[in-house]
Amino acid sequence: MGIDSKTPEDYQRMAEELFSRFFRGPKGTMFLILLAVIFLGGINSFYTVQPEEEAVVLFFGRYDRTEPPGLHFKIPFVERVIKKKTKIIFEEGFGFYSKGVSENPAISRSRYRRIEEERLMLTGDLNVAQVEWVVQYQISDPRKFLFNTAHPVQNIRDISQATMRRVVGDRTVDDVIRGLDIAQEAKVLTQKVLDKYDMGIRIVSVQIKTAVPPEPVKPSFNEVNAAKQEQEQAINEAEAHYNEIIPKAKGEADKAISEARGRAAAMINEAKGDAVRFMKVLNEYKKAPSITRKRLYLETMKELLSRFKDITIVDSSVKGVLPVFTDNRLKGLKNK
């Protein structure tokens, strides 16, 4: 019989024979069980730790070691591996649903959360403010995270809220709206309290998303801002007006004074000039008074009479003078 002459039925028969030889009876059953155990054990002795994870290994329930990312062995059945994402920064939102990753989304997305109530808080002056904020955290020690507290994420949520309220409660509502160093104080305080529980959590940051007056009160707060704006505007207008008028007035005043000064100088110079001229002439006159008198008189008359176009000489003994019409005046009359 050749190989190719074996039929599927022949193989089946061979397998059955093999099976019956090894796996029949009590010995066979034990062998089967052993095989199964070895197989399962084999599968259970490898595990992979992702780059953002760390793995905590328990030996018969007792903590044995923490393994970094990579491929690792464990003793099957006896050792148990729990993986935790330690490199990821998780986020919890307060007053709103954060879009970030939560370590425990069941709590973050729980419909038992009362979002509106999360945001409203009392301020130090017993007013009310609305604050939304985000806390970012990381697992710093997976062992502590797993085995020190039963509900670490709930703790983070509870403490964050209590802390933020405490920080806000020490400030006035105006301070809160302005956001003065609230986040930093909240972060430090939250970390301090969580450290008390030795939770293996590191708070990465606390960020205030919004800090505003509550809805019913918002319009009145805006009113204050609007009033401040109006007031500033009114004052600016008045100042602009001042700056427009006063410098101009000053300029005009300066101009008037300069002009007056100019005129004054001119007046004095004119007077001085006249005086000097008079003095000079007077000196000459003093040297030859009657000659000078006559000369001045004749010069003046010459200039005057040469200027006049219309001169009439009338005898002194004539009484009553009629206006005498010259050719010019006749011409003038005719043209009218």
Next chain:
Amino acid sequence: MRGKSSYLWVIAIIVAITLKSALFIVSEGKQAVILQFGKPVGKPITEAGLHYKQPFIQSVRLMEKRILNWDGIPNEFPTKDKKLITVDTTARWRIKDALKLIQKVRDQRGAMSRLTTILDAATRNVISNYNLVEAVRNSNEIFERVAAKKAAIEKAKKEGRLNEADILGEEIFGEIEQVHVGREALSKKIVSLAKDSLKELGIELIDVQLRRISYHPSVEAKVYQRMISERMRIAKKIRSLGKGEQARIYGKTEQDHLRIKSEAYRKVQEILGEAESERTKIYAEAYGKDEDFFELYKTLESYKDAFRDDTKIILSSDSEFLKFLRGKLK
């Protein structure tokens, strides 16, 4: 042969089952109490790992070793100053004595309900004995902040013109009283009130946090009203201050304007007056040297200036100028 093998098998199975009943694992973060016929025996096992007990007779109850949470339902309490508030507390606790716990409250759930009873009472007790502000504020830091702000405003005042409206915005409204105890201390008081009775139940109370304090809705509306009217009052005051400041500046503008104009006028008149007097002095000094000559000189000059070209002039024949002409005329 067959009979002997199955006999061996049965023994093997019995051994396995017994072993399984005798060994148990306590995980990290858990503790175990061994019960014999329902009653706890021995001390709780707090070490994690593989342990043994008596098979079949004894059973194991696993309990939490970790820090647990208690979350109270928000309750309404009146404060000492009669303000009705809703208080939402949470607490962290641990099973310190598992045996006691099992004896007294049966299990974790029983513990939780006792926690509720005891903590609610303690919270009510503490809250009603203090004013609201003690539950809200932790310290009197707020006064320091106010003082610092006031100092900053004083400084700005000295350095430059300070908008009075800015000061108004800094004004503190609402009630600022001193706190003597504070939020932290109040939480601690609640713990100290509840701790001992919880210890009796094997519970260690680690802390109580006032997670949320809020006005009861009936009170909330009033508070909002107060906030609104406060802000409106500030807004009104700012506006009127603004108008006042504006009017002041306009008034100053008018005043300064007039002042500048009148001073300039005065100055101009002064200058011109001085110049006039100086001029007069110069002339008087010069002309005064010889009044007669001055009369002749000045009159002749005036003739030159006074008469225009087209003046029609009639001279008398006995004018001095025509003296020589007359001579000829005879």
